[in-house]
Amino acid sequence: MAIITLTTDFGTKDHFVAVLKGALLTEVPTTTIVDISHSISPFNIHECAYLLKNSYKAFPKGSIHIIGIDAEWSPENEHIVVLVDGHYFISANNGVISLVTSEKPPEKIMAINLPNGEISSFPTQDIFVPVAAHLARGGQPEVVCTPFDELKELRDFKPRIENNGNTIIGNVIYIDNYGNVVTNIERSTFDAYRNGRTFEITARRQRIKAIQKSYNGIVDYNKEKNQRKGPGDLLALFNAAGYLELAIYKSDLNTVGGVSTLIGLQYRDIITINFDA
CATH class of the missing domain: 2.40.30.90 (Bacterial fluorinating enzyme like)
Known part of the structure; x- marks a missing residue:
């Protein structure tokens, strides 16, 4: 049974978190969905990275982590899948993954390339959920991704x-x-x-x-x-x-x-x- 975690700045007042869970359960009814946090300060990459780094290790290897922070695609904020320490992270290339990879080098870094993927105002649902569902069903990331090697780093994180x-x-x-x-x-x-x-x-x-x-x-x-x-x-x-x-x-x-x-x-x-x- 696949485990998919959610980390976002969506809060709990709006419908966004429920939509993500409903979409995931529609795609993979047997998946286990775990909320890491939906109370990240809006667009706060450092805060998200801190919570993610200190929580993902508690989950079994093979877990899939969706990160809904500053997720709109742009040429400077690509959608990526990173395999680190046996865990899949699905995120925008906004630096959030770099804190995890500062201790564990990534095993794979890939850019998401869905056959029918389009620019969306809600990419966490429209892009990240289908990719997570594909991985949860045992699919290989190469089917929905292409090679990528420009992982953005949080350069001002260190003292x-x-x-x-x-x-x-x-x-x-x-x-x-x-x-x-x-x-x-x-x-x-x-x-x-x-x-x-x-x-x-x-x-x-x-x-x-x-x-x-x-x-x-x-x-x-x-x-x-x-x-x-x-x-x-x-x-x-x-x-x-x-x-x-x-x-x-x-x-x-x-x-x-x-x-x-x-x-x-x-x-x-x-x-x-x-x-x-």
Whole structure:
């Protein structure tokens, strides 16, 4: 039984997600459809790439991933199928796949070439669904694709290293449901430049000098409750995906707020780590 995932910026108010699922089930009634997210910020390629990279590995090899972000065809935004790590990704060539291929080189990169394919205002349905259905039925991608070798990259995704390796300058790439902010600074980068040194993380006017292993790592349970850090306090940790994250312990955007609201951090804002020289 084929597994097809959907990642889009369509939201859930409109009919678009239901149309995709209905079209897929009409083509391949036995397929399993899984929603990764439909709440990507509109046209936010970096946000989509972050979610996709950290979710696709949970699915079995052979899974098919439809990406409905900035999907209208143009000579600079071709429709492609990429086989990476045993998974098929169907997307526009807008850079979203490059984060996945930064760790795993692609096994195949192909341009979609449907016999009756036409330019459409809804290519996720009109182009991506038929290709996904073809693959789900066991078809070979070469039947609906042609060779392609110009995979677009997200060139501004990596943090900058400055000051002779004493400073890492990163950016906010994702804000989660709790208002926690995820940066593009990975644990491997931090460890490579730290070399046992003390450090300070700067986010606007906030300074953090410790990285926790868990969200409740800031709580010293040996202290009386009124003397502890706890809900509402700022912390830093490397999240399950290995990226530096800034969080408010037990945050809630609907009540007390989160880092994005209390500190004022938004997408692409700068986060700096300075190591003692």
